[in-house]
Amino acid sequence: MNTTDSRPLVHVVAGIVLNRRGEYLLSSRPEGKPYAGYWEFAGGKVEAGESDLQALKREFAEELGIDILRATPWLTKVHAYEHAHVHLRFLWVEADDWTGDIQAKEGQTWSWQKAGDFTVAPMLPANGSLLKALSVPRRLCGSLSSGLSGENAAGSYRVVPHHLAEPQHRNILIDADTLAAAGKMPAADSVWAVIRRAAQWHGIQDADVAVWQVGSREAAEAALARLQQGVSLPLVIAAAPEYLAQYQARWLAAGAHALLADSPTECA
Known part of the structure; x- marks a missing residue:
């Protein structure tokens, strides 16, 4: 990353949310946002005074109408977009760690996807390596x-x-x-x-x-x-x-x- 770049470093959290079939929740970015229509792991900007978990809970309640109960850290990445440098912290949310019925509260689409067999496109550029990482078993x-x-x-x-x-x-x-x-x-x-x-x-x-x-x-x-x-x-x-x-x-x-x-x- 170029430390002299004047674009802001934005801290963002995203949720790797699983269902009981081991599938991952992806949603499309709504109209009016950069990369509208691209698919991503839902989340958003960490506001001042918020922890990563607090931000994740707020974003999922606002965007998809579900309650995140618990989450653990997973991967951290920095990605340079045209408008900002984004510091992405991905949190892992197991099937028992969220409740509620998913709602497209911002007019976005959402889909449950299987690691190694993602069927939605286009994918947000920062998430390319994540799709491969999701194929790695968590029990060995x-x-x-x-x-x-x-x-x-x-x-x-x-x-x-x-x-x-x-x-x-x-x-x-x-x-x-x-x-x-x-x-x-x-x-x-x-x-x-x-x-x-x-x-x-x-x-x-x-x-x-x-x-x-x-x-x-x-x-x-x-x-x-x-x-x-x-x-x-x-x-x-x-x-x-x-x-x-x-x-x-x-x-x-x-x-x-x-x-x-x-x-x-x-x-x-």
């Missing part, structure tokens, strides 16, 4: 040495270590040092970069998913601090069992996408 099993498995709304999902990957494997797990030595991203639909130190974080921002391998209290605290600052890509934490037990509630509350015991496990 397996190990970093043999690969990870999970499911999303489109079906099964498998991540294979780079050295074991074959042409049919499209989601690749690779160590950050190996990635840096290669100097480019492997050919894959999704690249999961494994880090162990805070200093490695900025070197993996072109990856699709970050995996933080936690084997010490220092690493556990560093991962928590990173989440509290905001992450621009889904962060999966693979932790030794003792640190998983101690930190899992705090990591999840701060926005960890998924947690995994960093020990050999079989998928049930």
Whole structure:
């Protein structure tokens, strides 16, 4: 971002709202607003004195007539539009964390969509990478040495270590040092970069998913601090069992996408 740009930095929250089928709520921008007719995750500007959650509750009540009860942080992004720089904080709202019947209170259209199979267009430019991130499962099993498995709304999902990957494997797990030595991203639909130190974080921002391998209290605290600052890509934490037990509630509350015991496990 150009720090000398005179356009204002606008703080905005948006909700990743799920229903009981695991679908995500998208709505179109109403007439009279920039990018009218484009599809987005609903939300709006954070007003002075509001927390992110307070702003999200107000915006959803005003725009769609539903009550947001709870939300947790997910991703944070900065996007440069023609009219402003927008600091976007996306909050995750599970199916049990909102109530009410959706109403198009501003004349917009809305739709429930499935990750990996979005059928509405055009999409707001800032949301391109989000659609891919939504395909990443939030429950995983397996190990970093043999690969990870999970499911999303489109079906099964498998991540294979780079050295074991074959042409049919499209989601690749690779160590950050190996990635840096290669100097480019492997050919894959999704690249999961494994880090162990805070200093490695900025070197993996072109990856699709970050995996933080936690084997010490220092690493556990560093991962928590990173989440509290905001992450621009889904962060999966693979932790030794003792640190998983101690930190899992705090990591999840701060926005960890998924947690995994960093020990050999079989998928049930």
